[in-house]
Amino acid sequence: MIIKSPINLDLTINSGQTSQPPWMETDGTFSNVVLLDNEPFIFKVRQSDIYLDFNLDDKKAVSKLKYIFDLDFNLDKFYKYLNNHEELKDMSKFCEGMRLFLAPDSFECVISSICSANNSIKRWTKSISQIKKNWGMRYDDYYTFPQSRDLAKIYLDEEEEFNSSNIQDICDCNNNLKSCGVGYRAPYMRSASELFTDETDLSEISSMGYDEAFETILKVPGVGPKVADCILLYGFNFKEAFPSDVWIKRIVSYLYFDGKDISVAKVRDFGMEEFGEYAGYVQLYMFHYARKSGLMAKLK
């Protein structure tokens, strides 16, 4: 069925948002397994003109799909907003149809975002895909993201695995987090999994206001301000988040502060204040505008 909200699927899925790695692509069809009340559904989506063509018409599935691709967000209104601001008016034409790519499972977003810190898009998406293959549930060619209680039990590295198992050669130890290329983030990822198994219920975050949610998620190991904002934006749909990293800092500094060097913390405050309910989208568009327009190369 066609869902009549304009979107550029390829751009949205491959824009490096830390909710999840890109979906599997075959001949222009993007697919993934999505759990609805713990029941697996294979979602297949493809571009149809400016819209999205979805393989299921089940009401729950459609509602979830609309959530994942943020299809109820009014892009036209957002573009009017961009066009009314001198600093932002070029952005929509470089990113037309790009939407938030929200996590079907917020725990996956927590771990993906921790993994993305001080890392490249290519490397964190590879690591998360490997984690799904190793410890997720398999349906056809697709893997779910493991649940927190399962990830909490995974060995951190070869050494821990070797010492706790009957494997004879340490080189055969590849059932551990570090073998997924996550580096020093492994203990953060496992501690976060323990936290969300035993102490903190992720669903409580959704019912909090932004500030409380931010302070709560900031306590998770491996989560600083940038990662916290990514989790709130891509994992919980808090659109007022303005995840600020060095690139956003350079772009904001160029566009708004005459190239003056300002702290990432100040950039975050500025973005939230200036863009309000559009902060998350502005951040997303800024990053891709800078990438595609050549601004990023210039700011390097």
Add this chain to the structure above:
DNA sequence: TCGCAGGTAGAAC
């Protein structure tokens, strides 16, 4: 080969 890039934690100021 090695220098570099990229957020967080923990220590030092």
Add this chain to the structure above:
DNA sequence: GTTCTACCTGCG
């Protein structure tokens, strides 16, 4: 409170 440094991996 702000600033410095180590952390792991892949890339040029």
